Amino acid sequence: MTELNAVLDAATKDFDNSLERLFKLVRIPSISTDPAYAAECEKAANAIVDDLQALGFKAQARPTPGRPMVVAHYTPKEATKDTPHLLFYGHYDVQPADPLELWKTPPFEPTIKKDGAVTRMYGRGTSDDKGQFMTFVEAARAWIRTTGTLPIRATFLIEGEEESGSPSLVPFLKANAKELSCDAAFVCDTNMWDPKTPAITTRLRGMVREEITITGPKIDLHSGMYGGPAMNPIRVLSKVIAALHDKNGKVTIPGFYDGVADLPKQTKKQWQSLKFSEAKFLKDVGLKQAAGEKGKSVLEQIWARPTAEVNGIWGGYTGVGTKTVLPSKAHAKFTFRLVGKQNPDKVLKAFQKFVKGLIPKDCKVEFAGGGGSPATEIPEDNPFIAKSAEALKDEFRRDTVLMGSGGSIPICRFFKDILGMDSILVGFALTDDAIHSPNEKYDLESYRRGIRSWVRIMGEFGR
Amino acid sequence: MVHPTTVLAEIDQQFPESLDRLFELLRFPSVGTDPAHHKDCLATANWLVGQLKGMGFTAGLRKTTGQPLVLGQYAPPGGKKLPHILFYGHYDVQPADPLELWTSPPFEPQIRKGKRGQDAIFARGAADDKGQLMTFLEASRSWLKVHGSLPFRLTVMIEGDEEGDASHIDTFLKTHAREFPVDAVFICDTGMWDAKTPGIDTRLRGCMGIEFTVTGPRIDLHSGLYGGPVQNPIKVVSRIIAAIHDKRGRIAIPGFYDGVKPIPAKLRKAWAGLKFPAKKFLGDVGLSVPAGEQGYSALEQMWARPTAEVNGIHGGYRGVGSKTVLPSEATAKLTFRLVEGQDPRKIRAGFKAFVKARLPKDCKVRFDDSGGNSSGIAVSEDTPWIKAARAALKAEFDREAVLMGAGYSIPVVESFKKYLKVDSLLTGFGLPDDNAHSPDEKYDVASFRRGTRAWARIFAQFAGK
Numbered sequence: 001m002t003e004l005n006a007v008l009d010a011a012t013k014d015f016d017n018s019l020e021r022l023f024k025l026v027r028i029p030s031i032s033t034d035p036a037y038a039a040e041c042e043k044a045a046n047a048i049v050d051d052l053q054a055l056g057f058k059a060q061a062r063p064t065p066g067r068p069m070v071v072a073h074y075t076p077k078e079a080t081k082d083t084p085h086l087l088f089y090g091h092y093d094v095q096p097a098d099p100l101e102l103w104k105t106p107p108f109e110p111t112i113k114k115d116g117a118v119t120r121m122y123g124r125g126t127s128d129d130k131g132q133f134m135t136f137v138e139a140a141r142a143w144i145r146t147t148g149t150l151p152i153r154a155t156f157l158i159e160g161e162e163e164s165g166s167p168s169l170v171p172f173l174k175a176n177a178k179e180l181s182c183d184a185a186f187v188c189d190t191n192m193w194d195p196k197t198p199a200i201t202t203r204l205r206g207m208v209r210e211e212i213t214i215t216g217p218k219i220d221l222h223s224g225m226y227g228g229p230a231m232n233p234i235r236v237l238s239k240v241i242a243a244l245h246d247k248n249g250k251v252t253i254p255g256f257y258d259g260v261a262d263l264p265k266q267t268k269k270q271w272q273s274l275k276f277s278e279a280k281f282l283k284d285v286g287l288k289q290a291a292g293e294k295g296k297s298v299l300e301q302i303w304a305r306p307t308a309e310v311n312g313i314w315g316g317y318t319g320v321g322t323k324t325v326l327p328s329k330a331h332a333k334f335t336f337r338l339v340g341k342q343n344p345d346k347v348l349k350a351f352q353k354f355v356k357g358l359i360p361k362d363c364k365v366e367f368a369g370g371g372g373s374p375a376t377e378i379p380e381d382n383p384f385i386a387k388s389a390e391a392l393k394d395e396f397r398r399d400t401v402l403m404g405s406g407g408s409i410p411i412c413r414f415f416k417d418i419l420g421m422d423s424i425l426v427g428f429a430l431t432d433d434a435i436h437s438p439n440e441k442y443d444l445e446s447y448r449r450g451i452r453s454w455v456r457i458m459g460e461f462g463r
Numbered sequence: 464m465v466h467p468t469t470v471l472a473e474i475d476q477q478f479p480e481s482l483d484r485l486f487e488l489l490r491f492p493s494v495g496t497d498p499a500h501h502k503d504c505l506a507t508a509n510w511l512v513g514q515l516k517g518m519g520f521t522a523g524l525r526k527t528t529g530q531p532l533v534l535g536q537y538a539p540p541g542g543k544k545l546p547h548i549l550f551y552g553h554y555d556v557q558p559a560d561p562l563e564l565w566t567s568p569p570f571e572p573q574i575r576k577g578k579r580g581q582d583a584i585f586a587r588g589a590a591d592d593k594g595q596l597m598t599f600l601e602a603s604r605s606w607l608k609v610h611g612s613l614p615f616r617l618t619v620m621i622e623g624d625e626e627g628d629a630s631h632i633d634t635f636l637k638t639h640a641r642e643f644p645v646d647a648v649f650i651c652d653t654g655m656w657d658a659k660t661p662g663i664d665t666r667l668r669g670c671m672g673i674e675f676t677v678t679g680p681r682i683d684l685h686s687g688l689y690g691g692p693v694q695n696p697i698k699v700v701s702r703i704i705a706a707i708h709d710k711r712g713r714i715a716i717p718g719f720y721d722g723v724k725p726i727p728a729k730l731r732k733a734w735a736g737l738k739f740p741a742k743k744f745l746g747d748v749g750l751s752v753p754a755g756e757q758g759y760s761a762l763e764q765m766w767a768r769p770t771a772e773v774n775g776i777h778g779g780y781r782g783v784g785s786k787t788v789l790p791s792e793a794t795a796k797l798t799f800r801l802v803e804g805q806d807p808r809k810i811r812a813g814f815k816a817f818v819k820a821r822l823p824k825d826c827k828v829r830f831d832d833s834g835g836n837s838s839g840i841a842v843s844e845d846t847p848w849i850k851a852a853r854a855a856l857k858a859e860f861d862r863e864a865v866l867m868g869a870g871y872s873i874p875v876v877e878s879f880k881k882y883l884k885v886d887s888l889l890t891g892f893g894l895p896d897d898n899a900h901s902p903d904e905k906y907d908v909a910s911f912r913r914g915t916r917a918w919a920r921i922f923a924q925f926a927g928k
Contacts, residue, residue: 033784096786099683164784191688205687209785218749223772224668224871227800228764229745231754234704234773234795241698242705278692285693286681288825292691301691309686310697311788312779317796322672322834324798324871325774332697333780335787337690362751369785407687408787436685436788 003147004459011142011451018138018451019112019121019444021051025092025130026110026123032067032093033164041067041160044092048158051137055144057156064168067093067160071176074140074156076149084461085153087182087421089411090133090189091162094125095436102438112444118195119444126442128435132188132427133158135447139454151462155182159411162189165209165371166410173418181419184384186457188450189409190427193274193401195443198392198453201425202380203303203404204412206338208348208372212237212355213331215364220316221326231360233330234315240358241332244308248294251308253354259341263304271299274401284432303404307337308351334369337406344372373410376423384424391456392426395449426453465614465926470919473605478912481601482574482584484514485911488554488593489572489586495530495555496627504530504623507554511621518604520619525639529631530555530623537603537619539612546925547616549645549883551875552596552652553625556588557900564902574908578896579658583905590897594906595651596621598892598914605915606922614926618643622875625652629874636875640882647848648879651914653891656737656865658907661856661917663849664889665842666766666868667876669801671810672834675700675818676794678827683779686789694823696793697778703821704795707771712756714771716817722804726767730844730866734762737865766868769839770800798834800870803841811836837872840880848888855920856890859913864890892917 011018030044031037045061045068052059052072059072070092076083097107105111110123121131136156143150157180161168173180193199216233217226246252278298282288292301301307315330317323336347352367359365378385380402389400405425412423428450434440474481491507494500508524508531515522515535522535533554539545559569567573572586584594606613624631636643656662679696680689709715741761745751755764764770778793780786799810815830822828842849844866856864869889876887892914898904 033786034782096780096782098780098782102682163786207687207787209787211785216750221748222871223770223774223798224670224800224869225765226748227770227772227798227870228755228768229741229753229761230748230750231752232773234776235708235754238701238704238773238776241701245698282692282825285684285689286825287679287694289694289823290692291694291823298692302688305691307686307690309690309787309789310695310701310779311686311786312781312790313697313701313793314777314781316773316775318775318777318794322674322796322798323774324670324672324772326772327775330776331781333785335686335690335785337687360752360754362745362749405688406690407685431688434682435688436786437683 004456007142007146007455007459008452010146011138011455012448014142015448018134019447022131022134022447023110025134026125027108029097029108029124030093030160031096032161034096038067041093045070045160048092052156055141062172064172066168069160069168069172070156070158072156074150074154076151076153078149079153083153085155085182086461087155087157087180087185088136089157089185089187090136091129091159092133093160093163094128094130095163097124099438104439120441121444122439122441124440127429127433127440129162129189131442131447132429132450135428135450136186136188136454138451139458142451142455143458151458155180167371169411170414170418173414177419182421185415185421185423187409187411187423187425188427190405190425191429191431192427192446193403195430195445196396197398197401198396199401199403200385200389200392201405201427202378202385202402204376204409204425205306205406206342206344206373206375206410206413207408208336208338208344209334210348210351210367210369211331211333213329213366213368214359215329217326217328220328223324223326226326230326231363232326233363234327236359236363237313237315237330237332240355241310243358249292251306253308253350255350256306256347258346259343260306261340263300268300271297271303274299302406304339306339306342309335309337311335337408338372339375342374344374348372373408373413376409376412376416378412378422382422382424384422387460388424388426388457391460392453395453395456426457428453465923467919467923470606470609470923471916473609474602474915474919475912477605481597481915482911484601485584485594485597486572488597489588490570492559492570493555493588493623494558495623497558501530504555508533508623511554514600515619518607525635527624527631527635529628532623532635533619533621535619537613537617539614539616542612542616545615546646547618547644549618549620549643549648550599551648551650552599552621553592553623554596554621555623555626556591556593557626559587561902566903577905577907582908584908584911585903585905587904589904589906590893591899591904592625592652594911595891595893595914598911599649599651599918601915602918602922606919614922618645625875632875633878636878636882643883645883645885648883648885648887650873650876650887650889651891652873653869653889654893654895655891656867658894659860660862661860661864661890662867663852663856663864664869665844665849665866666802667840667872668769668870669805669807669837669839669877670872671799671801671807671836672797673811673814674794674796674831674834676792676829677822678792680789680791683791684789686787689789693789694826695789696826697790699823699826700776700778700793700795703818704773706821712754714769716771716813718813719769719810721809722806723769723802724804726763731763733866734766735760737762765870767802769802769805771797772800773797802839805839807836807838837874837877840876842886846886851924852888852890852921855924856917858920859917
């Protein structure tokens with residue numbers, strides 16, 4: 001038996017324990033967007049540090065102004081100058097779990113269930129991203145337990161603010177640039193092409209977030225006594241949202257498309273050859289017609305076109321029954337997905353100007369979002385991509401698809417700009433994982449093959 | 464008409480006793496919506512029955528689906544040909560909290576100076592509606608004392624659910640309509656135009672409430688992974704709301720204005736003459752641009768034009784921080800204020816069609832129709848009752864009564880119209896600074912005294928005919 005096969009074998013045999021270790025983490029409600037869960041985030045970070053230390057990593061939960069950053073280093077006993085140094089990135093924070101009533105099992109009590117022929121684990125963070133980053137942790141464990149060491153030099157960086165826009169990340173990377181600069185970064189936070197086909201994501205949309213509050217009358221008013229002459233801020237907000245898109249689904253904010261290039265013909269052709277079923281994609285979520293820009297395929301809309309989305313809206317009375325109120329305030333949360341060379345600051349400013357232009361003279365608007373990151377495109381001829389694609393093919397016995405992703409992983413841009421390294425995005429999640437939704441799940445097969453894939457990738461670069 | 468001089472003198476002479484009786488009534492904490500005060504409501508109702516009996520009325524309590532209803536009947540000797548009036552008021556009051564904001568305890572009435580230096584009675588219910596209903600009863604009492612009988616047949620109906628559920632009185636009137644073959648309803652639960660100028664409300668807007676929820680994707684989705692091709696129900700709801708009004712503030716729902724009559728030129732002129740300070744009215748709530756239909760003054764927009772208002776909206780994530788979700792559902796709650804001639808059921812159907820027409824084919828919508836259907840009411844300015852009231856109010860206040868609108872609805876007026884087939888005369892002596900529903904509610908002593916005198920003058924219009 002080769003060394004690699006022995007490690008793969010060990011990983012497979014230890015799978016039940018790998019599951020148990022993951023469940024321990026999923027049980028910690030480490031929600032980063034809500035300050036009430038700060039202590040839970042700390043608890044999750046410490047649990048990871050303890051685990052990695054036991055494996056022989058030099059691991060620490062480093063304080064930041066927000067949630068702690070887990071940093072762990074491993075240097076093999078016989079490391080030489082030529083031993084590659086790879087960084088592995090994931091995040092231990094999770095999305096809020098509400099609406100709770102829609103969960104079939106409690107979000108922070110991981111549960112294994114059989115859905116037909118497929119066995120799945122359910123729980124917030126099973127797929128995004130605890131289950132994913134634990135694949136490389138478990139792969140490292142299999143190597144160390146089987147051979148006494150890792151075949152590569154490894155740095156693990158597991159952050160706790162990914163779901164809230166990673167506010168501490170840039171200063172942290174800058175302050176620790178020397179320590180964290182490696183030959184390449186592997187990020188485990190993306191999808192496979194389908195349950196049988198591995199993928200490496202080479203295009204990621206960027207994102208800008210913004211929250212607006214529109215104030216009309218200074219206090220809530222009786223809608224009978226004031227209805228008519230008094231402006232209703234919900235009306236104003238609705239007009240703003242309704243004006244964001246034209247009839248063809250294009251975003252109407254002036255300057256929004258600055259820096260957006262047309263998709264290269266070759267890439268377009270490649271994506272067409274994937275035989276992606278638009279009808280099935282929409283049907284799976286209960287829809288029939290693509291709502292994005294007319295004339296662009298669904299894959300292109302998700303992978304290569306920018307969007308303006310409203311993530312939440314509220315104002316006035318939202319309880320049961322009727323209240324004849326003419327509210328003082330209305331709020332909405334927006335995110336813009338960016339592609340190509342769209343500049344987040346410029347998009348944000350353009351949006352703010354656009355909103356101000358639609359506000360009646362006597363209403364006020366406040367902005368409370370800000371922050372964002374540009375899109376990332378990793379050159380497909382990057383040498384780390386080729387080797388990783390090979391290792392994935394060995395595990396899945398299928399060609400690896402080089403794809404785009406509609407999600408934003410700003411870290412890729414920061415790794416490039418601050419630490420000078422490319423990011424290779426290898427993940428094992430599936431489109432039906434319901435990340436950010438109730439009943440988030442991760443297939444047991446994703447977890448098992450994810451672990452085995454990392455065993456192979458680590459082995460591939462350690463040769 | 465009989466000149467009311469002696470009755471007015473009687474009212475003034477015994478006014479301290481009228482105040483004593485009002486104070487007795489104000490001491491009952493008859494908060495109708497609070498089960499802890501149901502005993503107090505019953506005691507209040509019984510006290511009122513005692514008062515009516517003391518004045519020679521046949522009186523008792525009637526069961527309703529809510530609080531007991533006080534009913535008094537008076538038939539003048541040989542008065543079968545006299546008009547039959549139903550007087551309506553309510554003995555229940557709003558809850559008094561927040562208690563800490565009251566200068567004196569809410570159920571221990573006290574006379575002290577108001578902000579304009581006037582004497583005022585401070586207590587919960589002083590203006591809404593105990594002080595007001597007592598103006599009518601005290602006028603009746605003095606009239607009876609002087610003349611021995613009233614110049615009309617009278618039914619007094621005082622309910623205990625006005626601040627709560629309007630369906631109780633509605634059900635009662637529906638069930639017992641035949642017991643009340645009256646010619647007119649008098650209601651004392653509204654306000655004057657200002658402290659010196661009396662008012663009669665001739666227009667009340669109705670209210671149709673509806674909630675709609677749009678479903679896009681069947682579950683909440685990641686806005687990155689799905690944003691673009693997947694329809695966002697918040698956008699759908701926003702587009703619908705944005706389409707409700709056109710650029711001139713008119714409501715764009717087809718058929719919405721069906722049945723809406725133009726405001727009579729005479730009335731427009733009279734309202735324009737009121738010199739309503741629209742700028743200050745909006746300025747007081749932090750606004751400056753009238754948002755309603757262009758071509759109508761702020762008063763017209765409130766009193767005589769229908770509206771579509773969004774009372775609440777929600778969808779997606781509204782907690783702290785951000786969540787990159789593409790939500791499955793978004794909901795909006797609306798109320799439409801309606802004027803006379805509009806059929807709330809048609810408006811409801813029209814709005815539903817309007818929503819459905821704007822719904823992407825693959826989205827779903829569901830409606831919640833529990834928000835009520837009340838019609839707008841406009842009482843003819845030429846009824847004998849209004850004519851009598853205008854003459855009487857002018858004599859008392861030395862100013863023409865303003866024929867006003869109220870932007871809101873008084874559901875019982877619709878019930879009277881629907882079941883008893885009669886219009887209501889709405890006149891009252893409340894003032895905008897009475898703090899009805901708020902801490903330190905008050906009723907000016909002058910409102911109480913002149914209100915009582917005004918009713919006596921209205922009675923006099925019928926006497927001797």
